[in-house]
Amino acid sequence: MTLTLLESPSVLSAPRARPPRARPLRVALAGNPNCGKTSIFNALTGARQHVANYAGVTVERRAGTCPLLNEPGELIDLPGTYSLNAYSPEERVAEAELLAGPDVVVVVTDSTQLQRHLVLLVQVMQLGANPVLCLNMADEARAAGQTIDVEQMERLLGFPVVETVGHRGEGIDRLVAAIDRAARNPVERHKLVLGEDLDRALDDIARALPPPARPEQGAAWVATRLLVGDQRQTRRVAALDGGEEAVALARLHRTRLEAATGCDIAVFVTERYFGFVDGLLREVRHRPRHVDTRQLTDRIDAVVVHRLAGLPLFALVMFAVFWLTFTVGDYPMGWIDAGIARLGEGLSQLWPEGSDSPLRSLLVDGMVGGVGGVIVFLPNILLLFLGLAFLEDTGYMARAAFLTDRLMHRFGLHGKSFIPLVTGFGCSIPGIMATRTLENERDRLTTMLVLPLMSCGARLPIWMLLIPAFFPPAWRAPTLWMLYGFGIALALLLALTLRRTLLRGDDAPFVMELPPYRQPTLRSVVLKMLTRSQVYLRKAGTTILAISILLWAATTYPKPPSYQVDAQLAKGELALAPEEVEARRAAEDLEHSIAGRLGRALAPVFAPIGFDWKIVTAMIGAFAAKEVFVAQMGIVYSLADGGQGTDSLRALLARDYSPLVGISLMVFLLIAAPCMATIAVTRRESGSWRWALLQLGGLTAIGYLLALVVCQLGRLVI
Amino acid sequence: MSSSSDTVSISSPLEDYLETIYLLVQEHGFARVRDIAGARRVKAATVSVALRKLAEGKLVDYQRREYIGLTSKGERAARRILARHRLLTRFFAEILKMPREAAAEQACTLEHALTDEAMDRIVRFFEFLGRCPSVIEAFQRCPVAAGADEPGLSAAASTCASCAVRNDVKLMTLSDVEPGQSVVVTQVASGGALRQRLLDMGMLPDTVVDLERTGLGGDPLWVRCQGARLALRRSEASTILVRRKA
Ligand SMILES: Nc1nc2c(ncn2[C@@H]2O[C@H](COP(=O)(O)OP(=O)(O)OP(=O)(O)O)[C@@H](O)[C@H]2O)c(=O)[nH]1
Ligand SMILES: [Mg+2]
Numbered sequence: 005m006t007l008t009l010l011e012s013p014s015v016l017s018a019p020r021a022r023p024p025r026a027r028p029l030r031v032a033l034a035g036n037p038n039c040g041k042t043s044i045f046n047a048l049t050g051a052r053q054h055v056a057n058y059a060g061v062t063v064e065r066r067a068g069t070c071p072l073l074n075e076p077g078e079l080i081d082l083p084g085t086y087s088l089n090a091y092s093p094e095e096r097v098a099e100a101e102l103l104a105g106p107d108v109v110v111v112v113t114d115s116t117q118l119q120r121h122l123v124l125l126v127q128v129m130q131l132g133a134n135p136v137l138c139l140n141m142a143d144e145a146r147a148a149g150q151t152i153d154v155e156q157m158e159r160l161l162g163f164p165v166v167e168t169v170g171h172r173g174e175g176i177d178r179l180v181a182a183i184d185r186a187a188r189n190p191v192e193r194h195k196l197v198l199g200e201d202l203d204r205a206l207d208d209i210a211r212a213l214p215p216p217a218r219p220e221q222g223a224a225w226v227a228t229r230l231l232v233g234d235q236r237q238t239r240r241v242a243a244l245d246g247g248e249e250a251v252a253l254a255r256l257h258r259t260r261l262e263a264a265t266g267c268d269i270a271v272f273v274t275e276r277y278f279g280f281v282d283g284l285l286r287e288v289r290h291r292p293r294h295v296d297t298r299q300l301t302d303r304i305d306a307v308v309v310h311r312l313a314g315l316p317l318f319a320l321v322m323f324a325v326f327w328l329t330f331t332v333g334d335y336p337m338g339w340i341d342a343g344i345a346r347l348g349e350g351l352s353q354l355w356p357e358g359s360d361s362p363l364r365s366l367l368v369d370g371m372v373g374g375v376g377g378v379i380v381f382l383p384n385i386l387l388l389f390l391g392l393a394f395l396e397d398t399g400y401m402a403r404a405a406f407l408t409d410r411l412m413h414r415f416g417l418h419g420k421s422f423i424p425l426v427t428g429f430g431c432s433i434p435g436i437m438a439t440r441t442l443e444n445e446r447d448r449l450t451t452m453l454v455l456p457l458m459s460c461g462a463r464l465p466i467w468m469l470l471i472p473a474f475f476p477p478a479w480r481a482p483t484l485w486m487l488y489g490f491g492i493a494l495a496l497l498l499a500l501t502l503r504r505t506l507l508r509g510d511d512a513p514f515v516m517e518l519p520p521y522r523q524p525t526l527r528s529v530v531l532k533m534l535t536r537s538q539v540y541l542r543k544a545g546t547t548i549l550a551i552s553i554l555l556w557a558a559t560t561y562p563k564p565p566s567y568q569v570d571a572q573l574a575k576g577e578l579a580l581a582p583e584e585v586e587a588r589r590a591a592e593d594l595e596h597s598i599a600g601r602l603g604r605a606l607a608p609v610f611a612p613i614g615f616d617w618k619i620v621t622a623m624i625g626a627f628a629a630k631e632v633f634v635a636q637m638g639i640v641y642s643l644a645d646g647g648q649g650t651d652s653l654r655a656l657l658a659r660d661y662s663p664l665v666g667i668s669l670m671v672f673l674l675i676a677a678p679c680m681a682t683i684a685v686t687r688r689e690s691g692s693w694r695w696a697l698l699q700l701g702g703l704t705a706i707g708y709l710l711a712l713v714v715c716q717l718g719r720l721v722i
Numbered sequence: 723m724s725s726s727s728d729t730v731s732i733s734s735p736l737e738d739y740l741e742t743i744y745l746l747v748q749e750h751g752f753a754r755v756r757d758i759a760g761a762r763r764v765k766a767a768t769v770s771v772a773l774r775k776l777a778e779g780k781l782v783d784y785q786r787r788e789y790i791g792l793t794s795k796g797e798r799a800a801r802r803i804l805a806r807h808r809l810l811t812r813f814f815a816e817i818l819k820m821p822r823e824a825a826a827e828q829a830c831t832l833e834h835a836l837t838d839e840a841m842d843r844i845v846r847f848f849e850f851l852g853r854c855p856s857v858i859e860a861f862q863r864c865p866v867a868a869g870a871d872e873p874g875l876s877a878a879a880s881t882c883a884s885c886a887v888r889n890d891v892k893l894m895t896l897s898d899v900e901p902g903q904s905v906v907v908t909q910v911a912s913g914g915a916l917r918q919r920l921l922d923m924g925m926l927p928d929t930v931v932d933l934e935r936t937g938l939g940g941d942p943l944w945v946r947c948q949g950a951r952l953a954l955r956r957s958e959a960s961t962i963l964v965r966r967k968a
Contacts, residue, residue, distance in 0.1 A: 123922065270918060513912070
């Protein structure tokens with residue numbers, strides 16, 4: 005195949021007059037998965053969308069504005085897609101956006117993978133779009149000794165071509181200029197030659213398309229879809245007046261081409277795409293003759309995904325992440341804890357000793373006791389996310405998916421379920437969103453439903469509070485590890501059950517691309533940490549603060565009209581020290597409050613699993629957001645000792661509850677009642693309340709049952 | 723082909739005229755009586771008679787005095803007949819291996835005679851052949867098609883997939899390959915979306931695939947193809963036919 009201009013004017017390349025734009029410029033970023041679209045998007049818009057080194061990070065369309073462009077415009081980041089023959093939900097998003105006809109399509113490619121990544125460009129050209137080609141990862145290509153003659157490429161293609169290094173922002177200025185250039189003078193006709201036989205067939209089909217199916221742009225694309233027998237397009241065109249003919253003609257051409265070449269049409273067309281790309285690359289790409297195929301990545305992989313060593317190494321890596329979270333996080337946690345305690349004391353000293361001003365109680369018990377208790381765990385959260393960032397950014401995540409695929413498969417999960425599940429360790433919501441990369445609806449639902457069993461970042465504060473309260477230091481990290489392990493094991497079992505009952509069906513195919521290892525940049529890691537802290541602190545300062553105040557009010561009011569202790573004291577039935585009197589009064593306050601009454605009403609239900617009313621109120625709060633459990637325990641205890649206790653919450657818990665209750669509590673909190681936001685996202689992503697409620701009800705029931713087993717067995721043993 | 727209800731029934735010579743006009747219009751953008759007469763090797767007067775009949779059937783219209791165009795109805799009818807002509811010609815020439823001239827002649831007579839239903843069946847048969855090209859190859863390679871008197875298992879026939887199955891010759895798939903080996907893809911026989919995905923990822927016939935390693939227990943497979951590292955399960959790999967690298 006050579007790159008020559010089509011001689012005779014054909015409908016496919018008829019010049020089109022684009023009407024002047026009334027609306028703002030729309031620029032879409034399209035490309036294969038993991039080629040760096042989001043990195044480019046972030047560099048162009050200053051956004052901080054999630055970037056990671058595996059395929060399928062972005063699953064939603066994201067819009068932003070680029071201040072650098074000449075014209076005010078909207079920039080759209082899209083999920084990665086190998087071609088425009090979409091299958092999975094997230095790829096369909098990309099397809100829909102491109103078909104909607106943005107003014108400029110920036111086709112982002114990985115310069116080291118051009119022969120595959122440029123195929124999408126060919127399809128975008130067929131769509132009649134107005135492209136800018138972005139040769140990203142230019143650094144890696146250069147390191148491999150490859151050079152591209154960009155000017156020659158521009159000449160051959162007829163639209164701007166720019167080399168960039170997305171994550172470092174190199175070449176972004178040139179990309180901006182190229183987008184401006186493309187917006188000003190859109191391509192009039194694409195110089196696309198796919199071979200005489202195919203071009204002629206496409207032209208013939210395009211001519212037969214009834215006018216409504218023959219957009220000025222993209223006739224070639226519609227014709228191609230008809231030719232390969234794409235069902236959606238065929239149905240759409242056939243429904244139009246005169247569309248039957250075009251469909252029949254396409255079928256005829258298909259038959260003809262298949263008979264002539266002896267190969268099936270999908271293979272034939274795809275081969276022509278690759279052929280065009282080959283021809284193009286031959287003229288613009290220069291590579292050293294002898295490329296060292298054993299790259300660094302392969303040398304690392306020889307160890308990391310070693311048949312025998314791979315899985316143990318994976319277990320070790322995960323253990324290291326949790327160890328880091330727990331052990332290293334304890335130091336800064338201590339500092340913050342001390343700081344917050346001092347803040348509480350400082351605040352309470354603004355009032356005279358023994359004052360029962362509601363404002364003081366609100367500030368000291370409700371806000372500092374509640375939100376402060378949550379903020380304390382920021383370092384642990386950050387370390388957990390540091391660990392996850394390391395897994396994501398290096399490219400290890402995809403290897404881990406490879407290593408665990410067999411296990412996952414045994415339990416009816418798909419290899420691609422792995423990454424959403426691991427994402428769930430951070431937070432269930434992005435995890436559930438990430439299931440969009442699963443093509444099969446059953447796999448997707450299964451993964452979604454069991455995902456809350458991956459202990460999320462919001463539950464980490466609970467573990468950080470409870471584990472040290474009930475376990476000796478040497479046991480703490482292993483306990484945390486076991487807790488996560490328990491969640492995973494249960495998720496697998498549940499997935500298997502679901503796939504054997506409600507979601508029965510064949511296994512969906514599994515094909516996954518493994519990216520090369522990349523060194524995470526300090527900048528990107530720091531940015532991720534910053535974003536994470538912001539999210540965490542914002543949540544603490546808004547949702548959790550609001551709920552804390554609500555819970556504080558519910559735990560404080562209404563006050564009892566008079567205290568029994570006082571009556572008993574007056575009758576002389578009791579003789580108590582003043583502090584004890586104070587403590588008794590506080591306890592009566594709690595019992596009389598709304599939360600106390602509610603907790604008491606529900607307590608019989610939870611008594612078999614060892615929870616008292618305090619835990620029950622905290623549990624109710626935890627449904628709103630998991631961290632609230634910690635906040636509410638803080639409030640209850642802060643109120644209970646009248647704001648004068650110096651013991652840490654952990655010590656108080658250890659005093660009031662047995663380790664058995666502690667374990668039962670952890671089991672219940674791990675499994676039961678995913679938070680409200682999770683339920684809402686499940687509802688949205690599964691498209692029905694049925695699944696969301698099944699998730700809520702099912703997990704709560706299982707959590708309760710297992711906690712019951714733990715508690716009752718434990719009582720027998722002890 | 724759909725048997726649309728408004729298919730025009732006109733006599734076969736008239737259909738030939740339509741076909742000719744269509745081709746002329748395709749080529750030059752217009753057709754004149756002179757050109758039609760030339761192309762069909764008849765007198766201009768004969769053409770005029772035919773054109774009048776076609777105009778009555780609202781199949782052609784006179785754009786200017788001697789410039790003749792097809793109405794949309796006419797264009798449809800012409801395309802239908804032309805499509806039949808091309809398909810039948812190819813059938814006789816490429817599948818049944820008749821000489822081109824003879825094939826075209828056969829097509830000319832048959833194109834008018836076939837009912838829509840029969841045509842539709844033939845198209846379907848073609849589609850089947852397209853989807854399963856090894857059948858055509860097998861047919862053409864087979865001594866039976868070449869007219870051999872003794873249809874036996876010649877050396878050529880043993881390369882045919884169906885014979886291979888019958889004779890227990892095992893075709894190699896990617897799942898039969900050992901780690902460290904390189905093979906060449908011969909056919910991607912996977913079904914549904916997987917097939918397109920594999921094609922999009924560059925796993926095309928004649929590309930080299932290196933099997934680098936497998937997971938513990940032999941699954942999944944880790945392969946390299948067109949510079950990419952791909953993981954796929956053994957069950958998927960068994961739908962990819964390969965041959966050893968020469
Ligand atoms: N060496 C190098 N790495 C890059 C470059 N651009 C992006 N990366 C890295 O490549 C990986 C993928 O980047 P993303 O921006 O998430 O890619 P994407 O195309 O949005 O990926 P999906 O959303 O999964 O389709 C990240 O680890 C980036 O840091 C580049 O120019 N050079
Ligand atoms: Mg992305």
